[in-house]
Amino acid sequence: MQVTSAIREPLVTGGKTMHDITEDICKRVEEKPSMSWLIAFGFSVVLFIIGCLSLASTWWYGIGVWGLNKTVGWAWDITNFVWWVGIGHAGTLISAVLLLFRQKWRTSINRAAEAMTIFAVLCAGSFILMHMGRTWLAHWALPLPNTYGSLWVNFHSPLVWDVFAISTYLTVSTVFWYVGLIPDLATIRDRAKLTLEQNPLLATDTPAERAEKKKKRRPIAAFAYGILAFGWEGGSKVWARYEYVALILAGLSTPLVLSVHTIVSMDFATSVIPGWHTTIFPPYFVAGAIFSGFAMVLTLMLVTRVVYKLEDYITMEHIDLMNKIVMLTGSIVGVAYITEFFIAWYSGVEAESYAFINRAFGPYWWSYWAMMTCNVISPQLFWFKSIRRNLIWSFVLSIVVNVGMWFERFVIIVTSLHRDYIPSSWVYFRPTIYDVGDYVFSFGLFFVCFFLFAKYLPVINMAEVKTVLNSSDEQAKKLAEEKLKH
Amino acid sequence: MATHTSDKKKYLVGIYDHEETVVSAVKKVQNDGVKVDEVYSPHPIHHIDVYIGHPRTKIPIAAFMFGATGTTLAVTMIVFMMRIDWPMIIGGKNAFYPPTMVPVSFEGTVLIAALGMVATFLVSNLMGPGKQEFMFDRRTTDDKYALVVDLDKNTKSIEEIEAILEKHGASEKPRVVER
Incomplete structure (x- = not known):
């Protein structure tokens, strides 16, 4: 018996041509900002300003304004740092890992996911700088000669590994993203320059058409995107090099993305605090990072899809596939939660067992069960195809997952610290308005950056989508089906 | 009287509408004895650099x-x-x-x-911020493919090469561009 696998669903619908792709994506950049964009951007700016005021107070008065104390020395700042770094994992995963696995569906979402990665890592980095208290001394974390002649940084410490990991990740992700942008920036540049130049092929224009074209001249765009496009010409030799660069960057970024959250997890795992001192942390953190990252990509792409009318590029198939990854990584995270609970009991270490009992049934029980509900139970709904392909469900669950992932970090950090070995020093951590304000700052920063990106840069990788058009659009799928019938 | 000779090189540019057409054109045009200098496209085309005869990138x-x-x-x-x-x-x-x-x-x-x-x-690639590009046809970053022939590297006449490019699927009359 011969088994033939079903033809996969098209990745680009609506019978699009290559020119349609250029038009659909570029017109978002070329048009004046829409009212919905202005409102969303304005709201982000307000969040950013409120956050800046809070941040200024934090710097002015010191981190004593936070709810930290001698028992809970790490709380919201590190929770937010790990949360944002986790979110920053999906972009590189989509671009690098899915490229190595030759997953064509990544082409419609990789650009926005990579941008999200960069902005999320910036937000994460801002918490590291805040947490230092004296941010202006941040360079002390770098291996620079200093006045103590020279007392270098401690390379045995995971906190130093973090400095290298996060800065490398931010740099490589930015380079990866920008290299991918160059051909599309050249497309926008050429469209703008065509409004200035009289194309010899269009020499048959009537005077009325020429007058109309004159009105559409875009010299500023031609100049700005001309600089940003780095002189891209798109010859086969350049494309061949470009493809090698993309492939090798993907090969480098794949272990990099795994190393970053592994190292973040080692900030905790190499300590001797019950609840942190666990070898399961690296894989569990990496799975959690991909889980939350994909959830954030879903949140952003579902909104972008509707606002920019990109239904033909971000299809239900894309949403379905992303939801499957959320379900898979959510299940890995769920297994990790249960495993660490089991091992805490099985190890026979009293302090370790207590840390976990305290998580589930202690004063912070509500955060533990919020985490379990959001991260373990809710993604299981994605077993149902009708839910995976429902936009409202996908949107709500993507937010639920990110709420859950924030609680995961809060549970790990605060519940492990608030009851230490001396019961007289046990406390109940409560955030202050500055803890909340500094978190608002990161949202403001993230969304200001994301909305600027969504307006002024192409949100979909046009060159890559054009590459898959011949094999994965509706026409190609119909031809494949017909071939199968014969 | 002093005569001015242009330092610019002359190229013949054939425009193609489809990926398959330009790939097959590169092979057929070279089989007909015309050396292809470069193909410009809106997206990467696998192995076309090999068909043109570019050395493998290092x-x-x-x-x-x-x-x-x-x-x-x-x-x-x-x-x-x-x-x-x-x-x-x-x-x-x-x-x-x-x-x-x-x-x-x-x-x-x-x-x-x-x-x-x-x-x-x-x-x-001699690329960098603000680098001035030279586009044989700006539509090659949109939806067209440009097959470029360096006239100095070919012994055939312009008319002959034009006919060969058109025979193998060029969608517009090839143009001479100076660079």
């Missing part, structure tokens, strides 16, 4: 060399700082303790490999 070698440099620099830095310049024994671990060198050495490798490779890519 970017992977550059990436490896930069990666090896990154590893060497990182390991040297850690050994110098932790062992030679100011030996530090922390938590009872030897100042030279290889497992703790792995993360920073790895990050150094990736960082230098990525930056070096991208710098090589930009330099080898």
Whole structure:
């Protein structure tokens, strides 16, 4: 018996041509900002300003304004740092890992996911700088000669590994993203320059058409995107090099993305605090990072899809596939939660067992069960195809997952610290308005950056989508089906 | 009377509408004895550089060399700082303790490999911020493919080459462009 696998669903619908792709994506950049964009951007700016005021107070008065104390020395700042770094994992995963696995569906979402990665890592980095208290001394974390002649940084410490990991990740992700942008920036540049130049092929224009074209001249765009496009010409030799660069960057970024959250997890795992001192942390953190990252990509792409009318590029198939990854990584995270609970009991270490009992049934029980509900139970709904392909469900669950992932970090950090070995020093951590304000700052920063990106840069990788058009659009799928019938 | 001769080279540009047409045109045009200089396209076309006869890129070698440099620099830095310049024994671990060198050495490798490779890519293509491009046809970043023939490298006449490009699917009459 011969088994033939079903033809996969098209990745680009609506019978699009290559020119349609250029038009659909570029017109978002070329048009004046829409009212919905202005409102969303304005709201982000307000969040950013409120956050800046809070941040200024934090710097002015010191981190004593936070709810930290001698028992809970790490709380919201590190929770937010790990949360944002986790979110920053999906972009590189989509671009690098899915490229190595030759997953064509990544082409419609990789650009926005990579941008999200960069902005999320910036937000994460801002918490590291805040947490230092004296941010202006941040360079002390770098291996620079200093006045103590020279007392270098401690390379045995995971906190130093973090400095290298996060800065490398931010740099490589930015380079990866920008290299991918160059051909599309050249497309926008050429469209703008065509409004200035009289194309010899269009020499048959009537005077009325020429007058109309004159009105559409875009010299500023031609100049700005001309600089940003780095002189891209798109010859086969350049494309061949470009493809090698993309492939090798993907090969480098794949272990990099795994190393970053592994190292973040080692900030905790190499300590001797019950609840942190666990070898399961690296894989569990990496799975959690991909889980939350994909959830954030879903949140952003579902909104972008509707606002920019990109239904033909971000299809239900894309949403379905992303939801499957959320379900898979959510299940890995769920297994990790249960495993660490089991091992805490099985190890026979009293302090370790207590840390976990305290998580589930202690004063912070509500955060533990919020985490379990959001991260373990809710993604299981994605077993149902009708839910995976429902936009409202996908949107709500993507937010639920990110709420859950924030609680995961809060549970790990605060519940492990608030009851230490001396019961007289046990406390109940409560955030202050500055803890909340500094978190608002990161949202403001993230969304200001994301909305600027969504307006002024192409949100979909046009060159890559054009590459898959011949094999994965509706026409190609119909031809494949017909071939199968014969 | 002094005569001015243009330093610019002349190219014949054939425009194609489809990927398959331009790929087959590159092969057929060369079979007809015309040397193709370059093909410009809105997206990468696999192996077309091989059909044209471009040598294989050495970017992977550059990436490896930069990666090896990154590893060497990182390991040297850690050994110098932790062992030679100011030996530090922390938590009872030897100042030279290889497992703790792995993360920073790895990050150094990736960082230098990525930056070096991208710098090589930009330099080898003469690309950079603000670099002025030369486009044979600006529609090649949208939906057209341009097959470019260097007239100096071909012995056939312009008319003959034009006829060959059109015979193999050029959608517009080929144009002569000076560069």
